Amino acid sequence: MPGSRTVRVVEAVRETADAVSLVLDPGADGLAYRPGQFLTVRIPGGGARCYSLASSPHTGEPPRITVKRVPGGTGSGWICDRVAVGDTLEVLPPAGTFGPTGLDRDLLLVAGGSGITPVVSVAKSALAAGRARVALLYANRDQASVIFRDELRELAEDFPGRFTLTHWLESLQGLPTPELLAPLLAPHADRDAYLCGPVPLMDAAETALRAAGGRTVHRERYFSLSSDVFAGPDPVSAAPDDAWTAQVRLDGAAHTVTGGPTTPLLDALLAAGVDAPYSCREGACAACACRVTAGGAKMARNEVLDATDLAEGYVLACQAVPVGDLIEVTYD
Structure with missing residues (x-):
């Protein structure tokens, strides 16, 4: 699916009796992430789980996720019991906002x-x-x-x-x-x-x-995904008369997408082939956060943006449905 990638497991470290670390080779392109972020990992059976990166992007060490077995947990049980050196994992880009913006404050x-x-x-x-x-x-x-x-x-x-x-x-x-x-x-x-x-x-x-x-x-909030985020978005039907139009800036490029009265912004972007960032698609991780610069939007769910974020115009694209005919949004 758009945005996902494959990483190879190069080492499995048994940290405790019920926790294992998987050291990953992300390939020639590397894996850019910030301290405190997580990876969304595809698991057998059409599901996904989010696991934090325990490595640091500033020490030269390879990326590493650490997973503790949860009783009855499908994802943690699979990783702790089945995943071995040489296996590959399908993951979404690193996401999450847990971690400092700078490294000099105590x-x-x-x-x-x-x-x-x-x-x-x-x-x-x-x-x-x-x-x-x-x-x-x-x-x-x-x-x-x-x-x-x-x-x-x-x-x-x-x-x-x-x-x-x-x-x-x-x-x-x-x-x-x-x-x-x-x-x-x-x-x-x-x-x-x-x-x-x-x-x-x-x-x-x-x-x-x-x-x-x-x-x-x-x-930091742990959460379980109730849907398969690797399955991609549902098709966006032709916009009715009361459709909205969004002008979006992402990675320096401009995009124009449309949607209906209940279409989340992220769904419209993905349906139009725009490689917009996202992870959980449930309003819980902030990977899809963007800023509204004109117009407005209503969010169905928000578990991560605080009052300051909202006052500055930030929304979660996976939960935000534009209000009015036109909205302008930036990821840059």
Whole structure:
């Protein structure tokens, strides 16, 4: 399908008893991505799953996704049990907005379980290519559940003045609560905070940070795709009299597309052969975010754009249906 590509698995690393990392060869063109982004992977049976890149684009290491087995999980079970060196995966371009726009501002990172995958990408990138000090709190059930244990220890040894690592083990310390996390997080409340992991952990961490005066808190959301994003869009029927027209700038080129009163902008672009970016098509990842510069649009669903994004005119093309006869949009 348009936008997808094939990558080859060159190494499979057993991180823990129920987590595996797949090291990928993206081919001659490479794989451009930002710290904290994910890949959407096609799985057998006509489905797709999103897995974070645990590698850093700033260290010279090859791209790597890390997957933790979910009980009954079709995608995670297939990757952990069946995918081997030499196999190929069909993936969509890297997507997601979890991660800093720069690498020089001090960071507070909170991760739980497999939530460490985008977080370690951010940490390695900031330490290797920026000046930021990084504090990481990593929560797990027990010592055996700690993913990237050796890699994290090496980061602490290599950057003793800039990287602070705190492990939280439920088997020893109990479930993390706002009260228990407060003394660990409050000293870093003035930093940009990035949280990824189980919702109760993120809730507890955010509550502790807000109580300590923290203002900049970003949360990564895990989600399952309910549709096959690799199947491509449904055909867009001929536009009725109350159709809309969109003038779109993408990668320096101008496109004009039309749609009906319920046609999302992304569907119209794809149906017209425009290689517009997208991943989940469910309003949950921001891969298709674009900015409306004239006219307006209504979104059926939005789980990632905040009030500031909306005020600046950003919409999710997969969920945005233009309002009125004409809309102007830019991806550039």
